[in-house]
Amino acid sequence: MTCLRIDQIYLYLEKEFSPSENKKIEEHLASCLKCKNALEERRILLQASESLTLWETPPDFIRQVMAQIFPEKVTARSWFITMAVGFSSIILMFLAFFLLSGQNLARLLINLSFSLLDLVRNISILFVKLFKLATLLVKIIVQFSRFLIEGFARLTTILSPEIQILLITLTLILSASLLYGMRRKFMTGEKA
Amino acid sequence: MDEDKELIEQTLKGEREAFEMIIRKYQQPLLNYIGRMVGERQLALDFTQEVFIKTYSSLHSYKPQYKFRAWLFKIASNFIIDYWRKKKIDAFSIDQYQGRDYNRPSLQIPDDEPSLVRKLEISQLRERIERALEKIPAYLRELFVWRHINEFSYEEIAEIKGLPVGTIKNRVFQAKELIRHVLEGKE
Numbered sequence: 001m002t003c004l005r006i007d008q009i010y011l012y013l014e015k016e017f018s019p020s021e022n023k024k025i026e027e028h029l030a031s032c033l034k035c036k037n038a039l040e041e042r043r044i045l046l047q048a049s050e051s052l053t054l055w056e057t058p059p060d061f062i063r064q065v066m067a068q069i070f071p072e073k074v075t076a077r078s079w080f081i082t083m084a085v086g087f088s089s090i091i092l093m094f095l096a097f098f099l100l101s102g103q104n105l106a107r108l109l110i111n112l113s114f115s116l117l118d119l120v121r122n123i124s125i126l127f128v129k130l131f132k133l134a135t136l137l138v139k140i141i142v143q144f145s146r147f148l149i150e151g152f153a154r155l156t157t158i159l160s161p162e163i164q165i166l167l168i169t170l171t172l173i174l175s176a177s178l179l180y181g182m183r184r185k186f187m188t189g190e191k192a
Numbered sequence: 193m194d195e196d197k198e199l200i201e202q203t204l205k206g207e208r209e210a211f212e213m214i215i216r217k218y219q220q221p222l223l224n225y226i227g228r229m230v231g232e233r234q235l236a237l238d239f240t241q242e243v244f245i246k247t248y249s250s251l252h253s254y255k256p257q258y259k260f261r262a263w264l265f266k267i268a269s270n271f272i273i274d275y276w277r278k279k280k281i282d283a284f285s286i287d288q289y290q291g292r293d294y295n296r297p298s299l300q301i302p303d304d305e306p307s308l309v310r311k312l313e314i315s316q317l318r319e320r321i322e323r324a325l326e327k328i329p330a331y332l333r334e335l336f337v338w339r340h341i342n343e344f345s346y347e348e349i350a351e352i353k354g355l356p357v358g359t360i361k362n363r364v365f366q367a368k369e370l371i372r373h374v375l376e377g378k379e
Contacts, residue, residue, distance in 0.1 A: 052322060054220060069244070
C-alpha cells in the first residue's frame with residue numbers, strides 16, 4: 001500500500017472506514033513512520049477539537065424562552081386584585097401619615113407639586129433667555145469678523161507689498177512690546 | 193430521535209412541557225453552534241432564543257420523515273445567514289474562497305511536516321483552536337462545529353446542508369487542515 005492521504009487519515013481516526021480498509025491502513029502504519037507521525041499529529045488535533053470548552057446557557061434561559069413563546073395573559077380577576085391592592089395601600093399610607101403627624105398628606109403633596117412646577121417654569125425661562133443671548137453673540141462675532149476680513153482685503157489692494165510688509169512688522173513689534181509691558185506690570189504687581 | 197417526534201406531537205397538542213423538554217435538550221448544542229458562528233455570548237443567547245421561537249412557530253410545517261435535530265439546525269443556519277445578509281457580511285459565499293489556495297489543502301503528507309500540535313499542552317491547543325476557528329471561512333467553520341463540537345454524523349450534516357456526503361467530508365477535511373495551517377501560522 002502507498003502512503004496514506006491526509007483526508008484518509010482523518011476518516012480512519014473518525015472510524016469512517018470498513019474493517020477490511022482499516023486493516024490495510026493499520027498494516028501500512030506499522031511500517032511507515034511518516035504516516036504514523038502524521039496520524040499522531042491529527043489524532044491530538046481531533047482530541048482537542050472534540051473537547052473544547054462548552055458554552056453554558058444561564059439557569060433561567062428556558063423560562064425566558066417559554067415566556068416569549070407563551071406570554072402570561074392578564075385575566076380580569078388578576079387585574080381587579082392588583083387595582084384593589086394598589087388603592088388600599090394608598091389609603092393606608094394616607095391614614096398612617098395622618099395618625100403619625102396630624103397633617104394631611106394630600107395637601108402636603110399638592111404644595112410640593114406646585115413648588116416643583118414653579119421651579120421647572122423658572123428654569124425653562126432661564127434657558128430660553130440664555131439661548132437668545134447666545135444667538136445674538138454669535139451674530140455679532142460673525143458680522144465683526146466679516147468686517148475685519150473685508151477691511152484687510154481692501155487694504156491689500158490699495159497698499160504696495162513693501163508697505164504691507166512694513167505694516168505687518170510694525171504691528172508685530174507693537175504687539176510684542178505691549179505684551180512685554182503687560183508682563184512687567186504684572187511682575188511688579190507680584191513683587192509689591 | 194423518536195423521542196423528539198413524540199415531543200413535537202405533544203407540543204402540537206398544546207402540551208407546553210413537551211416544548212420545554214425540547215429546549216432543555218437542544219439549548220446547549222444550539223448555543224455552542226451559534227456562539228462559534230457569531231462570536232459574542234449575549235448575541236448567541238439572543239439568537240438561540242430566537243431560533244427556538246421560530247422553531248415553535250413553524251412546528252406545524254415539520255415533516256416527520258426528517259430528523260428533528262437536522263431541521264432545527266437548518267433553521268439556526270438560515271437564521272445566521274439572514275443576519276449576515278442584513279449586515280451585508282458575505283460570510284457564506286463559497287465562490288469567494290474557491291480561488292484561494294488555502295482551501296485546497298494538499299492531500300499528500302509533506303516530507304518535512306512540522307509537529308506543532310504535539311509540542312503544546314492540551315489546554316493551550318484548545319485555546320489556539322478556538323482562535324483559529326474565528327479565522328477560517330464561516331461556511332467551513334459551520335461544518336467543523338457540527339462535526340466536532342456538536343458531534344453530528346456526516347450524513348446528518350449532508351441532510352442539513354442538502355449536499356452529498358462526499359462534499360461534506362471533503363469540506364470538513366478542508367476545515368481541519370486549514371485550522372492546522374492557522375496553528376502553524378501559515379494563514
